[in-house]
Amino acid sequence: MTSLSRANILARVSEQRGGSDGTALSDWSKVSRPIPVPNEWTKPFWDAAKRGELALQRCQACKHFQHPPYATCVRCMATDLAFEPVSGKGAIYAYTIMYHAGDKRFAAAIPYASIIVELDDAPGALLAANLLEAPYTDAKVGRRVEVVFQPLNDEFTLPQFRLAREAR
Amino acid sequence: MWEHRCKVAVSGVGFSRVTRSAEVPLAAHALEAVKGAVEDSGLALSDIDGLATYPELPATGHAVIDGITIVSVNCMMAMLKLPNLAWHVQVETVNIGGAVQQAVNALLAGVCKYAVVWRAMHNPKGTYQNLPGTYASGPAQFTAPYGFGGPGQGMAVAYTRWLERHGQSREKMATLAVTQRRHSHQNPHAYFCGQPLTREDYLSSRMVAYPFCLYDCDIPVQGAVAIVLTTAERARHLRPRPAYIAGYGQRLAFEVAGRIGSLSSYMEGGRSSSRLTWERSGFSPKDVDVAQIYDGFSASVIYGLEAYGFCKEGEALDFIQDGRIELDGELPLNTFGGSLSTGRIHGLWHIIEGALQASGRAGERQVKDVNVSFVGASAPIVQGTTFIFVKEPY
Numbered sequence: 001m002t003s004l005s006r007a008n009i010l011a012r013v014s015e016q017r018g019g020s021d022g023t024a025l026s027d028w029s030k031v032s033r034p035i036p037v038p039n040e041w042t043k044p045f046w047d048a049a050k051r052g053e054l055a056l057q058r059c060q061a062c063k064h065f066q067h068p069p070y071a072t073c074v075r076c077m078a079t080d081l082a083f084e085p086v087s088g089k090g091a092i093y094a095y096t097i098m099y100h101a102g103d104k105r106f107a108a109a110i111p112y113a114s115i116i117v118e119l120d121d122a123p124g125a126l127l128a129a130n131l132l133e134a135p136y137t138d139a140k141v142g143r144r145v146e147v148v149f150q151p152l153n154d155e156f157t158l159p160q161f162r163l164a165r166e167a168r
Numbered sequence: 169m170w171e172h173r174c175k176v177a178v179s180g181v182g183f184s185r186v187t188r189s190a191e192v193p194l195a196a197h198a199l200e201a202v203k204g205a206v207e208d209s210g211l212a213l214s215d216i217d218g219l220a221t222y223p224e225l226p227a228t229g230h231a232v233i234d235g236i237t238i239v240s241v242n243c244m245m246a247m248l249k250l251p252n253l254a255w256h257v258q259v260e261t262v263n264i265g266g267a268v269q270q271a272v273n274a275l276l277a278g279v280c281k282y283a284v285v286w287r288a289m290h291n292p293k294g295t296y297q298n299l300p301g302t303y304a305s306g307p308a309q310f311t312a313p314y315g316f317g318g319p320g321q322g323m324a325v326a327y328t329r330w331l332e333r334h335g336q337s338r339e340k341m342a343t344l345a346v347t348q349r350r351h352s353h354q355n356p357h358a359y360f361c362g363q364p365l366t367r368e369d370y371l372s373s374r375m376v377a378y379p380f381c382l383y384d385c386d387i388p389v390q391g392a393v394a395i396v397l398t399t400a401e402r403a404r405h406l407r408p409r410p411a412y413i414a415g416y417g418q419r420l421a422f423e424v425a426g427r428i429g430s431l432s433s434y435m436e437g438g439r440s441s442s443r444l445t446w447e448r449s450g451f452s453p454k455d456v457d458v459a460q461i462y463d464g465f466s467a468s469v470i471y472g473l474e475a476y477g478f479c480k481e482g483e484a485l486d487f488i489q490d491g492r493i494e495l496d497g498e499l500p501l502n503t504f505g506g507s508l509s510t511g512r513i514h515g516l517w518h519i520i521e522g523a524l525q526a527s528g529r530a531g532e533r534q535v536k537d538v539n540v541s542f543v544g545a546s547a548p549i550v551q552g553t554t555f556i557f558v559k560e561p562y
């Protein structure tokens with residue numbers, strides 16, 4: 001059977017888009033990202049991000065981290081939950097590369113990598129992000145990443161990820 | 169085993185025309201499908217005394233207008249004015265398979281005699297997932313700012329994890345798309361009936377959300393399908409040969425809203441649904457003669473085959489090769505073309521095909537010697553339900 005490697009497909013799509021210089025960095029400059037609307041359960045996450053910290057909701061009874069924040073601990077049902085800082089180091093759990101401008105606000109950045117990160121400190125808590133400072137072709141399951149903070153406006157800062165030094 | 173196995177059956181089935189966009193109000197499609205199912209059973213509308221549906225419009229950012237973009241139970245009641253109506257329900261958590269299961273329960277409880285279940289799907293003008301908002305609230309505040317704009321991406325992330333953890337290649341999925349398209353050529357109601365799709369078409373098609381190319385995604389359409397359910401005893405006196413419901417199950421595991429990318433949620437959702445279906449019916453995957461597994465995105469079939477127990481985790485893309493899913497293969501799969509070829513009508517069409525195969529009414533695409541017919545309706549993670557239909561009650 002005909003077999004096309006993923007690299008071939010990506011290269012072909014890249015050529016179709018006129019970008020064959022090998023860098024394939026997504027252009028985020030013209031993207032207007034939706035602005036998060038915190039609620040009382042999620043506000044500490046966004047407050048921490050604005051300070052340049054990554055903080056996740058943690059069960060004070062069983063010490064389980066969870067994300068997205070929830071009303072109860074999804075492991076032990078305790079309701080005593082608090083946000084605690086985590087190191088921001090982890091690995092790509094899963095990813096997709098978006099070629100379709102279904103969300104018109106992101107049309108200028110396609111193709112771009114949307115990734116799901118699992119943090120070393122918080123196994124099972126999955127964070128959505130983009131892979132920044134690297135070609136979207138560098139997104140691979142298991143690759144090491146570290147948090148960076150991307151200001152969205154005066155009020156909000158997005159936790160984002162780039163390849164960890166050892167993975168670059 | 170379930171004491172109520174084979175006590176309820178699918179009798180008639182009905183289809184509306186399927187068009188790419190809305191040419192007539194959705195209610196007209198739903199009426200056409202419902203009338204077709206009732207007529208197929210040899211019944212009159214006045215015989216129908218139960219109604220059930222799951223009316224959700226999966227497209228986001230579009231107005232919900234009853235009769236135009238959805239067809240609710242109220243809408244159907246207003247149109248049909250059934251003189252003997254005795255029971256109705258509209259479900260929310262388990263998709264259209266849940267509506268079918270509620271109808272089964274109502275028939276077993278004796279609160280109605282002939283229930284109709286329909287699924288009507290609208291394709292709005294413009295962008296299907298219309299996301300113009302400046303703000304992202306609720307669970308979307310953690311995903312939308314990163315460009316996770318639609319269900320395709322949510323499904324795609326779990327699929328990259330599946331592919332790379334198992335050392336698999338997406339090119340093998342061409343077999344599923346091409347085989348299902350060939351099956352659809354024997355299904356005159358399918359949107360893509362008569363339009364060929366080759367392996368090369370699949371491999372050279374444009375990427376949508378890697379690893380999904382265009383042909384990994386079902387096509388949004390406007391259309392409706394419907395079924396008549398009744399007790400086994402009554403079904404035996406109707407025109408079509410009955411397809412007996414030997415067992416069913418529903419997804420019993422749920423991770424929190426907004427959790428994205430988790431492969432385990434698909435597998436646990438599918439396992440929990442099928443485990444009860446196997447237990448209730450007394451069958452196991454090796455007994456199945458033909459299977460319909462929801463394919464809104466191709467990868468749902470892969471998760472389904474593994475979670476339901478047809479093959480081991482990581483093996484499904486190999487399992488579908490070598491003719492195994494052809495009409496004369498070991499496990500003929502999505503024999504009506506699946507959503508990839510019929511268009512996006514959600515899982516009721518899978519249920520219909522499962523019933524038609526069990527009752528020997530699938531026409532040119534009929535699989536030989538079918539007794540046990542399996543259906544996984546809806547993606548296992550989302551609102552999955554599973555069914556087994558049989559030809560012979562036991």
